[in-house]
Amino acid sequence: MRESYRVAVVGATGAVGNTMLQLLEERSFPVASLKLLASHRSAGEILSFKDTPIIIEELTHDSFEDVDVVFSSAGASVSREFIPTAIEKGALVIDNTSAFRMDAATPLVVPEVNMDAARAHNGLIANPNCSTIQMMVALKPIYDVAGIKRIVVSTYQSVSGKSGRAVMELVQQTTEALEGKPVTLDKFPHQMAFNVAFDWPFLDSGDNEEEVKMINETRKILEDDTIGVSATTVRVPVFFAHSESINIETDEKLTAAQARECLATAPGVKLMDDPSNQQYPLAVDVAGEDDVYVGRIRDDASIDNGLNLWVVADNLRKGAALNAIQIAENLLSA
Amino acid sequence: MRESYRVAVVGATGAVGNTMLQLLEERSFPVASLKLLASHRSAGEILSFKDTPIIIEELTHDSFEDVDVVFSSAGASVSREFIPTAIEKGALVIDNTSAFRMDAATPLVVPEVNMDAARAHNGLIANPNCSTIQMMVALKPIYDVAGIKRIVVSTYQSVSGKSGRAVMELVQQTTEALEGKPVTLDKFPHQMAFNVAFDWPFLDSGDNEEEVKMINETRKILEDDTIGVSATTVRVPVFFAHSESINIETDEKLTAAQARECLATAPGVKLMDDPSNQQYPLAVDVAGEDDVYVGRIRDDASIDNGLNLWVVADNLRKGAALNAIQIAENLLSA
Numbered sequence A, B: 001m002r003e004s005y006r007v008a009v010v011g012a013t014g015a016v017g018n019t020m021l022q023l024l025e026e027r028s029f030p031v032a033s034l035k036l037l038a039s040h041r042s043a044g045e046i047l048s049f050k051d052t053p054i055i056i057e058e059l060t061h062d063s064f065e066d067v068d069v070v071f072s073s074a075g076a077s078v079s080r081e082f083i084p085t086a087i088e089k090g091a092l093v094i095d096n097t098s099a100f101r102m103d104a105a106t107p108l109v110v111p112e113v114n115m116d117a118a119r120a121h122n123g124l125i126a127n128p129n130c131s132t133i134q135m136m137v138a139l140k141p142i143y144d145v146a147g148i149k150r151i152v153v154s155t156y157q158s159v160s161g162k163s164g165r166a167v168m169e170l171v172q173q174t175t176e177a178l179e180g181k182p183v184t185l186d187k188f189p190h191q192m193a194f195n196v197a198f199d200w201p202f203l204d205s206g207d208n209e210e211e212v213k214m215i216n217e218t219r220k221i222l223e224d225d226t227i228g229v230s231a232t233t234v235r236v237p238v239f240f241a242h243s244e245s246i247n248i249e250t251d252e253k254l255t256a257a258q259a260r261e262c263l264a265t266a267p268g269v270k271l272m273d274d275p276s277n278q279q280y281p282l283a284v285d286v287a288g289e290d291d292v293y294v295g296r297i298r299d300d301a302s303i304d305n306g307l308n309l310w311v312v313a314d315n316l317r318k319g320a321a322l323n324a325i326q327i328a329e330n331l332l333s334a
Helices: A015-026 A076-088 A111-118 A130-146 A164-178 A209-222 A256-264 A317-332 B015-026 B076-088 B111-118 B130-146 B164-178 B209-222 B256-264 B317-333
Strands: A005-010 A031-038 A046-049 A052-055 A069-072 A092-095 A124-126 A148-156 A228-232 A242-250 A269-271 A292-300 A306-313 B005-010 B031-038 B046-049 B052-055 B069-072 B092-095 B124-126 B148-156 B228-232 B242-250 B269-271 B292-300 B306-313
Touching: A005 A015, A005 A076, A015 A031, A015 A046, A015 A164, A015 A317, A031 A046, A031 A052, A069 A076, A069 A317, A076 A092, A092 A317, A111 A130, A111 A209, A111 A317, A130 A148, A130 A209, A130 A242, A130 A256, A130 A269, A130 A292, A130 A306, A130 A317, A148 A209, A148 B148, A164 B164, A209 A228, A228 B242, A228 B306, A242 B228, A256 A269, A256 A292, A256 A306, A306 A317, A306 B228, B005 B015, B005 B076, B015 B031, B015 B046, B015 B164, B015 B317, B031 B046, B031 B052, B069 B076, B069 B317, B076 B092, B092 B317, B111 B130, B111 B209, B111 B317, B130 B148, B130 B209, B130 B242, B130 B256, B130 B269, B130 B292, B130 B306, B130 B317, B148 B209, B209 B228, B256 B269, B256 B292, B256 B306, B306 B317
Parallel strands: A005 A031, A005 A069, A069 A092, A092 A124, A148 A228, A269 A292, B005 B031, B005 B069, B069 B092, B092 B124, B148 B228, B269 B292
Antiparallel strands: A046 A052, A148 A242, A242 A306, A292 A306, B046 B052, B148 B242, B242 B306, B292 B306
8 A cells, every 4th residue: 555545535424434434543544634525514514533623524526636535425416426526536436325336337346255346447446235245245255166046135234224314213213112102204214113114215126226236236246147136125123234134046065064164264254153052143243343244054955055144244334334445455555 | 603612711821812812802702701721820810801800720631621612822831731631621722832733633724725624633723833824824825826836035023922021021122222221131042122133942953943833834734845945034123013025936937916916815915015105014014913914026037936025914913813713713613
């Protein structure tokens, strides 16, 4: 890496932006200067980085002068409007929104999985969807040794994947529900307290946008259009960390024991699989951790080459900010 | 039906027992007399049925004199000990525990699915596991028209499926978690508030007991040992109603539209499938309802004959007490 970089964080006040600041500090990312960018509404607010107060600036097309690296997580429409300018000004942009993920010219990258793809960038690398990232980290080592024909995944996604305000709404709804009051519906279309629900826009196919992301991004990251993916994405009343029930059909037979062996040394994976001693990953334990936790690896006798896995990761860290920073770290150190 | 029956409820103080009393009243089950049986600890307590107080009696081998119908839900070991006596005394027993479900001589029955099997009983009919019942009600109509080769199911099960005390523990844990205190662990091995977890005993295979029940009971109910079932059962912080993400591979092609048509008139099924208008079943809405709600029926493009469904039912009603009462109603009216 060069000695240090002028960094800009777009969407600094959001849940991902906040985690980004924490991680830049935690990981001693070589920050020469830090520009925090947000909407007009948040401009003038102050956030802290390494005990130094930084005033949030309004994001404009002039924001990217003298910036080396941009981490963007303010929503797809903001990315679509401003990222071209940032690239033009010569910045390396890591975008955490869906804006450019399926753009053929933009690499979609999970460092443990396809870092090579990132090196062909034209100034922009897309960070995959949170639920895709953790699935890819867990499945790539298996894909490499046994091939994967098909994935059937059902998710248990935390509300922080929606927004920081959604976290507060779950707190509020929970308090209201315990008091027997009607729950406030603002960020969520349905009661989220003591419920499981869907809160992503639906397409004509009946899939929601999150499900389609998991399907398309998996294929792009693995560079394999033959892989079948069926996804059902569900929001659960959990604050942090997404859990996934993943069933796969491999090309070659891989037993649960072999899969465990394969994942034990896999990059970014923490194997936690001893159910008889109550050892398996749980969202409340994995929240705040960097690794993708994998447990409950089981032979699935319903087909010849079937396996089940339970995969949990912190959606704001590995599912978003951490993955983005790792991409930058890898590219800049190359 | 005969004019009326002398009914005994074993496990009257439990969550299922309570729902049983409610439903016997709601459905005007022809009760000539009602005996409420429980452990020594609960004997002497008073419950109300049709505004009449009934004193709970201690369950003994003498409890079944002058009883026509027994509904049992006090746990498998209690059923194993006392049901043979009840049968011997001539009672018709509907057992809601796992004690005799896989016993070859005992019919395992969901009325909408295999009521014929019940008629061959020797005094005892087993009520399937809650998560199996709702899956069977939803899948049998599809099985009949297109065949089913394989099921991959991930569940989102409410805490009332564990016990009434588990419901109270979720309330307590939630309050503690919101106050930033350590959560009380009594009924649950892990924090259940704002978490998703596993709380069934694990087998050497790595499957838990609930998962094995779903596999074995499905095959027994459908009388089809060729059907492949892969199950991942998960407890979620929901009070009432289980949700299930079900992926199936049919023998013959059945489109989502055809499946919808097939389920629209299926017995015990309520189709609720209009996602663009936010219409799909959610646990908080289905709690207290009798039907099995099915929505989010989607073509699964990852295989030739794939379908996804989202199935929600009240685990204490259709998943337990209601199914048991329906079995009795059907047999007695025959």
